[in-house]
């Protein structure tokens with residue numbers, strides 16, 4: 001077969017699915033998507049959800065750690081059912097799950113959308129009083145005059161790009177809960193949209209709202225197998241276009257030095273005296289200063305000692321290593337080993353030397369199928385949003401889920417200054433996130449099976 005014939009056959013084969021696809025691709029005209037209505041729903045939902053006190057607690061092993069999370073879980077389950085979601089469940093850990101059955105006969109993978117219900121420990125989540133500041137025109141937004149709590153582009157640079165947007169803040173004395181109730185509101189509004197617009201074609205959509213993300217305890221209880229999704233996205237990100245597809249590789253290390261301090265210090269010279277406390281402090285000093293948390297940023301990893309404990313003749317040092325690439329992890333592991341070996345060689349009278357490493361979590365990039373990221377990028381581009389690939393300098397629920405078998409990158413949700421009294425939500429960015437999700441659902445249905453991303 002010559003090349004020309006081959007091309008012609010290929011074009012003919014592609015023609016039918018492409019024209020059908022083109023119609024479905026234009027989901028906004030098919031559904032008569034109304035931006036103002038979407039913003040109204042997002043605002044109503046978000047301002048309602050933040051009135052639930054769902055602050056998580058690290059003082060208990062129970063999941064959910066606080067009763068307020070169960071309250072919100074039940075309210076969300078009720079709302080999902082009202083909007084046509086099937087198999088809605090709240091399990092004993094307060095995890096809410098549900099399913100929107102496919103209405104398309106393509107063999108589309110099951111795609112899930114997740115958000116967490118709890119709020120951070122750094123500020124109170126009780127009696128949150130949201131304020132909606134419509135049509136921001138620049139300058140100061142007063143959260144609380146008495147407490148001199150003000151938002152402006154000086155303390156919140158992204159506000160410089162928020163002219164004309166609706167901004168939601170708390171009223172002082174509490175956080176807002178934008179992290180992650182923006183995500184919850186976006187997912188719930190997507191659910192209502194699909195229910196109101198059966199003309200929009202989609203595969204199976206799975207929904208989950210999870211507890212205790214802030215302590216990391218909730219995700220451990222997530223039953224990936226029974227959830228039954230092929231791919232998932234968390235809606236727990238910040239500014240327009242953010243797509244987090246990377247997290248740190250994380251290792252911990254433990255160093256033990258054993259000496260002999262049970263000698264009268266006055267007679268230590270020429271004795272078996274061996275100072276494990278000095279070995280521990282030498283080790284700490286020998287670690288590179290330019291590879292510490294406060295001397296690294298962006299894509300550069302670090303080493304941090306968390307504790308040094310000395311009891312009698314034994315000193316124990318515990319620390320962590322964080323790095324995006326395997327090469328850098330090797331390099332930093334080498335630095336720790338080198339410091340340890342140096343101390344060992346300097347203290348021939350020492351009784352015991354031990355160094356162990358333990359893997360904690362891995363950069364999720366290594367297990368995320370490329371199609372998940374390229375479809376999310378394409379969804380944004382089709383909505384005139386510039387995708388910004390982001391690497392999280394920490395672990396996420398998504399990175400844990402990814403290694404539990406459910407690949408889960410994170411999408412922007414319009415939350416800013418999180419974990420603080422200055423936290424705010426940008427309703428227009430939330431609306432852009434909603435459109436991205438709907439477009440993504442449409443793209444998965446059209447391209448998700450073929451593996452060919454344009």
Ligand SMILES: [Zn+2]
Pocket residue numbers: 116179180213236
């Ligand atoms: Zn969050």
